[in-house]
Amino acid sequence: MPGATRGFLGRRARDPRLPPGQYDVGADWPVLTAEPTPRIAPETWSITVDGKVENPTTWTWDEAHALPPSEYRGDIHCVTTWSKFDTRFAGVSVDTLLGAARPTADAHFVMATSKTGYTTNLPLEHVTGGKAWVVWEFDGKPLPLEHGGPVRLLVPHLYFWKSAKWISKLTLLARDQPGFWEQNGYHDLGDPWRQQRYQGD
Amino acid sequence: MTEALGAGVPDAPRGGWRTATVSGVRRPIQRSVELRLDVHDRIDHLPGQHYVVRLTAEDGYTAQRSYSVASAPGDPLVELFVERLDDGEVSTYLADVVEPGDELEVRGPIGGWFVWDGETPALLVAGGFGVVPFIAMLRHAKALGREHLLRVAVSSRTLAELPYAEELVAAGALIVLTREAHGIRPAGRLTAGELVPLWEPGQTAYVCGGTSFAESASRILVDLGFPEPKVRVERFGPSGPAV
Numbered sequence: 001m002p003g004a005t006r007g008f009l010g011r012r013a014r015d016p017r018l019p020p021g022q023y024d025v026g027a028d029w030p031v032l033t034a035e036p037t038p039r040i041a042p043e044t045w046s047i048t049v050d051g052k053v054e055n056p057t058t059w060t061w062d063e064a065h066a067l068p069p070s071e072y073r074g075d076i077h078c079v080t081t082w083s084k085f086d087t088r089f090a091g092v093s094v095d096t097l098l099g100a101a102r103p104t105a106d107a108h109f110v111m112a113t114s115k116t117g118y119t120t121n122l123p124l125e126h127v128t129g130g131k132a133w134v135v136w137e138f139d140g141k142p143l144p145l146e147h148g149g150p151v152r153l154l155v156p157h158l159y160f161w162k163s164a165k166w167i168s169k170l171t172l173l174a175r176d177q178p179g180f181w182e183q184n185g186y187h188d189l190g191d192p193w194r195q196q197r198y199q200g201d
Numbered sequence: 202m203t204e205a206l207g208a209g210v211p212d213a214p215r216g217g218w219r220t221a222t223v224s225g226v227r228r229p230i231q232r233s234v235e236l237r238l239d240v241h242d243r244i245d246h247l248p249g250q251h252y253v254v255r256l257t258a259e260d261g262y263t264a265q266r267s268y269s270v271a272s273a274p275g276d277p278l279v280e281l282f283v284e285r286l287d288d289g290e291v292s293t294y295l296a297d298v299v300e301p302g303d304e305l306e307v308r309g310p311i312g313g314w315f316v317w318d319g320e321t322p323a324l325l326v327a328g329g330f331g332v333v334p335f336i337a338m339l340r341h342a343k344a345l346g347r348e349h350l351l352r353v354a355v356s357s358r359t360l361a362e363l364p365y366a367e368e369l370v371a372a373g374a375l376i377v378l379t380r381e382a383h384g385i386r387p388a389g390r391l392t393a394g395e396l397v398p399l400w401e402p403g404q405t406a407y408v409c410g411g412t413s414f415a416e417s418a419s420r421i422l423v424d425l426g427f428p429e430p431k432v433r434v435e436r437f438g439p440s441g442p443a444v
Contacts, residue, residue: 003257005305007298010258011290021255021265023290031412034314036419036432081265117430146416184313185215198311200217 017075018083019192025082031146032080034180035116038166042150045115047134049097051171052107057100061150064134067092072133072156077192079159089143089154091135094127097170107172111179112153112164120164120179121188122155124172131157134167159190159197213313216244218255223303224278230364233330234296235271238279238307245274246310248317248337249407252279253308256294266291269333269409269435270310271365273340279309282364284330315407315435319345322401326391326418327355328410329362334435335409336365339372348372352399356391356414375399393421400425409435 015024042061050056059067070093077083103124110122126132133154136143143149148165155162161181182188187196195201225237246252248270255265266289272280285296299305317323317338325335332355342348353374357363359381370376376383377391406427408418415436422432 004259005256005294006303008256008258008264008294010256010260010262010264014262021263023264030437031416032436033434035434036423036429037416038429080267146412180314185213185311198215198308 015085017085019077020195022077022081022083022192025084028082029084029147030078030080030082032078032161033118033146033165035118037146038116039145040115040150040166042136045150045168047097047151047167048169049101049172050169051111051173052104053098053101053172054104055100055102057097059097064092064151065136067096070096070133072135072154074156076156076160076163079161079186079190079192079197083192087156088139089133089135090137090140091133091151091154093130094132094134094153094170095130097134098128101172103172106174109173109176111171111173111177112162112167113169113171114164114166115168116166118164118166118180120162121173121177121182122158122162123176123189126158126189127155127170131155157191159187159192161186162190213247213250213316214244214310215313216309218306218308219243221279221305221307223299223301223305226299226301228296230362230366232285232296232362233364234283234285234299236281236283236295236299237272238281238305239277240279240307240309243279244310246270246279246337248273248319248341249315249334250310250312251334252281253311254281254291254295255306255308256291257306264291267311269337271333271336271340273337273344275344276340279307282330282333282336315409315433317341317351317407319347320350322350322404323352324396324399324401324404324406324422325351325353326396326406326408326410326422327353328414328418329357330364331355331409331411331414331435331437332364332369333409335407336368338407339368343372352401352404354391354396354399356410356418391418391421393425396421396425400427404431406432407435408432410437412436 048058153164153167221238227235356377
């Protein structure tokens with residue numbers, strides 16, 4: 001680490017919920033996507049779990065809503081350095097989907113794919129054990145289109161590009177493969193507490 | 202949509218943390234600053250890539266933000282053009298405190314998606330400070346003698362608030378002003394009809410701007426028939442420029 005930047009004081013009163021290098025965005029929720037926002041009607045949306053599973057399964061909007069509901073309350077962190085506290089998302093736990101699809105013993109990674117073709121890769125242990133959701137509600141209301149509605153992935157303990165918008169598929173893999181941003185220089189895991197922003201961090 | 206959103210340029214250059222010496226500081230328009238940086242052991246960027254600037258306080262507290270590069274790869278210095286946000290702890294420091302001779306910690310270049318390869322036709326559509334990566338593309342095209350590959354439309358509230366306005370006018374960009382007339386064009390938002398003459402076969406579209414501009418401009422392009430996978434979007438929200 002080099003020394004201090006001349007004359008830079010920085011914000012005082014750091015909130016301990018902020019990972020290093022992050023700031024509190026407050027009530028805002030910036031939109032960051034690399035592509036035009038797709039217009040997806042809920043009745044045409046579905047989610048598929050395939051790849052290294054015993055029972056590849058697809059759920060429609062109605063079928064997904066019939067699964068046991070699950071909620072996340074807590075903070076989210078974007079690699080562009082904003083964090084948002086006390087968010088509330090509702091949908092279904094990824095554990096529930098994987099429980100039905102039954103990953104095989106050699107499944108160690110997940111590639112999440114969006115309706116747009118966007119992809120992001122995650123280690124399997126980072127989407128199991130109550131750490132990841134497929135969500136359609138934010139703050140009690142339908143998830144807005146620009147924030148990934150009707151349905152997005154939510155993996156709040158990792159940088160938010162891992163929480164793929166417009167999620168349509170989770171593919172279980174034996175070996176890790178880079179997704180969209182990961183091919184473009186971003187980290188394969190993306191842990192905000194370890195500042196894993198870019199490849200090599 | 203079946204075509205997957207592919208990687209941009211698989212071999213896009215990327216660099217680690219470097220020390221940059223501030224070589225020039227200018228404020229050509231209000232609420233902003235242009236920084237010219239001498240980056241030691243610099244890795245050449247592709248136009249459209251960005252740098253991260255990291256500031257460190259005496260107590261070890263750090264803050265970092267990403268800024269698009271405005272300079273061409275052939276420029277010996279890296280030029281950033283930073284909008285000063287009133288509550289931006291990094292942008293206020295860069296705009297108000299930084300002087301020539303200061304050292305800044307920077308990392309870059311970063312990003313392999315929102316980049317122009319210098320060889321294929323592109324339609325560049327910017328709102329406000331979203332012009333910055335396009336300035337790098339225009340300068341690069343000029344250096345290559347390939348200005349004909351780039352068509353540009355930029356939107357701003359007024360001409361005085363538009364970064365690099367003279368350079369954009371000289372490059373033949375369509376200038377759209379929402380709060381004042383420009384030549385014989387009355388004040389008003391960018392329309393689909395204005396983009397039609399800028400279309401050429403084989404173009405990739407690049408849209409850069411604030412969230413609402415990026416949303417509306419990319420929607421205009423898709424509604425005109427631009428294939429969605431050929432539209433690359435870079436947005437920045439109230440939190441400042443972003444990847």
